[in-house]
Amino acid sequence: MATKYTQREIWAIREIAQKHGSICYVNDYNLEKEYFDLTNIDRKSGAIYMAYWRMQQGKYDHYLR
Known part of the structure; x- marks a missing residue:
């Protein structure tokens, strides 16, 4: 089980948020x-x-720099 986040993961989260507008606790996408x-x-x-x-x-x- 992963615990700390890597730079790659943070970039992925940013990419997903940009794609969907944001990330909320309950999402209508997978x-x-x-x-x-x-x-x-x-x-x-x-x-x-x-x-x-x-x-x-x-x-x-x-x-993110």
């Missing part, structure tokens, strides 16, 4: 599958959402 297709890492939608939320708070800015 967030987990789309994330796995981009990263080859299995994460639950809640974890992906929380990483997106932290990204919005600037916690992953060092990955």
Whole structure:
């Protein structure tokens, strides 16, 4: 089970958010599958959402430069 997020994962989350406008806890698309297709890492939608939320708070800015 993955715990820390890699730069690749953060970029994937940003790509998904840009594609769909944002990421919310309940999505009408298959967030987990789309994330796995981009990263080859299995994460639950809640974890992906929380990483997106932290990204919005600037916690992953060092990955996005």
